[in-house]
Amino acid sequence: MSFVINNDRRMMINAQSKGQLHRGGTIMEYKFSEKVQTLKPSAIRELFKLMVGDGIVALSGGNPAKEAFPEKEIAEITQKILTENPIAALQYSISEGYTPLREQIAEYVKTNFNIGTEEDAVLITSGAQQANDMAVKIFCDEGDAIACDETIFIGSLSAIKANNVKLVGVKGDDSGMLPEQLEEAIATNPIKAVYLIPNFSNPTGLTMPLERRKAIYEVCKKHDIIIIEDNPYGELRFRGEHVPAFKSFDDAGIVCYSGSFSKVVAPGLRVGFMIANKKIIDRGTLLKQFTDVHTNILAQMIVYEYYKNYNIKKHIAEVSAFYAKKSEYMCKLIREKLPKEIKCIEPDGGMFVWCTDTSGKIDIDELVQKLVSEKKVAIISGDVFITNNSKSHSFRLNFTVPSMEQIEYGITSIGEVLNGLYAK
Ligand SMILES: Cc1ncc(COP(=O)(O)O)c(C=O)c1O
Structure with a gap:
């Protein structure tokens, strides 16, 4: 979520230019309410961190495509x-x-x-x-x-x-x-x-x-x-x-x-x-x-x-048709390029494809990390969405934001990294 980082930076820059970076006191030790303590900060950070970045192909987002805005x-x-x-x-x-x-x-x-x-x-x-x-x-x-x-x-x-x-x-x-x-x-x-x-x-x-x-x-x-x-x-x-x-x-x-x-x-x-x-x-x-x-x-x-x-029905029909093409392409590539152990749910609408490693052998965190470091591709581990503390064998892919070329590169990369992990 780069705008938060930017805002923080802007505040720091303003403070610096006014000579106010520290007032010299010791900042109190905050006793946060249980409500906010139980939130999953790492998960939220992970989500946004993986959405943006230099040259990152983000299949991790959940935003509408830029082409979908009137x-x-x-x-x-x-x-x-x-x-x-x-x-x-x-x-x-x-x-x-x-x-x-x-x-x-x-x-x-x-x-x-x-x-x-x-x-x-x-x-x-x-x-x-x-x-x-x-x-x-x-x-x-x-x-x-x-x-x-x-x-x-x-x-x-x-x-x-x-x-x-x-x-x-x-x-x-x-x-x-x-x-x-x-x-x-x-x-x-x-x-x-x-x-x-x-x-x-x-x-x-x-x-x-x-x-x-x-x-x-x-x-x-x-x-x-x-x-x-x-x-x-x-x-x-x-x-x-x-x-x-x-x-x-x-x-x-x-x-x-x-x-x-x-x-x-x-x-x-x-x-x-x-x-x-x-x-x-x-x-x-x-x-x-x-x-x-x-x-x-x-x-x-x-x-x-x-x-x-304006014609909202026409707008929705156009956006849906645009998303249909991307979803179909992503699912086709998944079938062609991912190992047979990976099963995906082909959606009838919306923005996401959910993939599950039916063998249960893959450490999804390792897959996520390797994809970012070796291929510059971001996906979201199923762990982020899980209600209990068990490990998920799934990951979520978004098809609305990436271009067709990015979808192709992203799915090909997932296939290569998964093949390497299965061969271990
Ligand atoms: C299932 C679901 N519910 C609610 C929301 C929040 O949507 P809104 O932007 O309308 O608050 C989202 C956003 O991604 C969502 O995926």
């Missing part, structure tokens, strides 16, 4: 808003979010995905990240537990732990979490919620079929357990049929749905949303009032105007 349109919209309506865009606003955007989202998800009933409401959040964190805060006290897949998105893993909530990894198969395993986890842990990424999961790329969604839903409904449905990638499908969201058949009001504009418009805008029963949204609004008051209002207006005046 930057010209956003520039036009921003100019128009700041010319015609500057104070509304720069003034404090309401915590629920920009009303036209909330109405627009409600209509969009109802029309396209049958999400939302009269009992539900929309809360604008600072990305799906904040919606997920809020759902945890709304339903869990310290010591409670959340069930999730055995490997989960690091941002959610950290948010759950930072709330002093226990993570219970539940076994799954090719269709995702197993209902009987979830039952077992509920019987032995104080589980308040289940966290799921049902479409093109990060990190595994898996999509949960409808039948499995319904089975998991029934288990949760029976035990009064909330489902946090995290769906930032849902619209980036490039193969197969749409699978209805949990929220679309949520007759008991147990689903907190997290949506995002990060992957279809721009992540830097930090605009996402939660859709849930009005009583849940009321609690979320209270939380937002003292967390960050409201999501950046200019960014909310930009998203609203973009959906209103």
